[in-house]
Amino acid sequence: MAQVALVVHNDRTSAAELARDTAAWLADHGHAVRLPPADAEVVGLSELGAGGTALTDGCDVAVSLGGDGTMLRTVDLVSSAGIPVIGVNLGQLGYLTEVDPEQLRDALTQFFAGEYQIEERMLLSVHVEAPAGGVTVTDAFALNEAVMEKTESGHTVRLDVTINDHFFTPYATDGLIVATPTGSTAYAFSARGPIVAPTHRAILLTPVSPHMLFDRTLVLEPTTEVRITVAGHRPADLSVDGRLLGQLQRGDAIVFTAAPHRARIVIFSPRDFHQILKSKFGLNDR
Numbered sequence: 001m002a003q004v005a006l007v008v009h010n011d012r013t014s015a016a017e018l019a020r021d022t023a024a025w026l027a028d029h030g031h032a033v034r035l036p037p038a039d040a041e042v043v044g045l046s047e048l049g050a051g052g053t054a055l056t057d058g059c060d061v062a063v064s065l066g067g068d069g070t071m072l073r074t075v076d077l078v079s080s081a082g083i084p085v086i087g088v089n090l091g092q093l094g095y096l097t098e099v100d101p102e103q104l105r106d107a108l109t110q111f112f113a114g115e116y117q118i119e120e121r122m123l124l125s126v127h128v129e130a131p132a133g134g135v136t137v138t139d140a141f142a143l144n145e146a147v148m149e150k151t152e153s154g155h156t157v158r159l160d161v162t163i164n165d166h167f168f169t170p171y172a173t174d175g176l177i178v179a180t181p182t183g184s185t186a187y188a189f190s191a192r193g194p195i196v197a198p199t200h201r202a203i204l205l206t207p208v209s210p211h212m213l214f215d216r217t218l219v220l221e222p223t224t225e226v227r228i229t230v231a232g233h234r235p236a237d238l239s240v241d242g243r244l245l246g247q248l249q250r251g252d253a254i255v256f257t258a259a260p261h262r263a264r265i266v267i268f269s270p271r272d273f274h275q276i277l278k279s280k281f282g283l284n285d286r
Helices: 013-028 037-043 067-082 101-112 275-279
Strands: 003-007 032-034 061-066 084-089 117-129 138-140 145-150 155-161 166-173 175-179 203-207 219-222 227-231 236-240 244-248 253-267
Touching: 003 013, 003 037, 003 067, 003 166, 013 032, 013 037, 013 061, 013 067, 013 084, 013 101, 037 117, 061 067, 067 084, 067 138, 084 101, 084 244, 138 145, 138 236, 145 155, 145 253, 155 175, 166 203, 175 227, 203 253
Parallel strands: 003 032, 003 061, 061 084, 084 253
Antiparallel strands: 117 138, 117 253, 145 175, 145 236, 155 166, 155 227, 175 203, 203 219, 227 253, 236 244
8 A cells, every 4th residue: 555645736726626536546445544633634535634744754755736836835745755746737847747647547546556767856055144023934945946035126125145154246137046857847937947858966046137247157066055045125035936035134144055855746758858948949850
């Protein structure tokens, strides 16, 4: 018997319906199901709610039912426990998700039979030093990116960057994106950052609309430590994989490194990243 966690998009009816159907199918086949408490309430399976370590202890696989945003949340919930994740695409972009809804039962059958591979993705460790108290979270992990950006329209924010304990440069900018290779096709891409194959290990530092001549992305080794400090009088919002964690004030700093653990994504056939890019961007063969 396998222990399966379902993580569900809370605002998508199709995700809740698929979760109920999948939970019933898994139970019929002798497997146990658990969901985060809020997801269990939305789906109508409150008796299967499990929070904290109760969600991950003994869990064999997590299934993300939604889009890339749900996949990010699933990885955040289970990656530190080393649990593999099956991504089911109920969204539109689907960079991270592997399986279409109608394929889910077959995908689970293959997983239980051991007919799958694991693709490991680098995670970003985000350590917060915020004595001003605007951010109460101390540590977080990101599969895509962390962003420090301005809070006021029409103004830049001053951010000082230190790399491996050596001061690099101040940025006058709308924000700074610190991304993983997986996140290179997310926000960093819209800021004209490079596209990096997601299985690489690197830290990408991309400025957003910088008010300075140096406007290029830095692609740094995964062993690099990047420290970014709010240096000016204007505050900066901190978000991690799209989740706003709070507001940083002058003197607050964030330290970014490669996380000690990785996201483990279940795949059922080799993923051709170049073909995925061609499909998502509508690139021609000739």
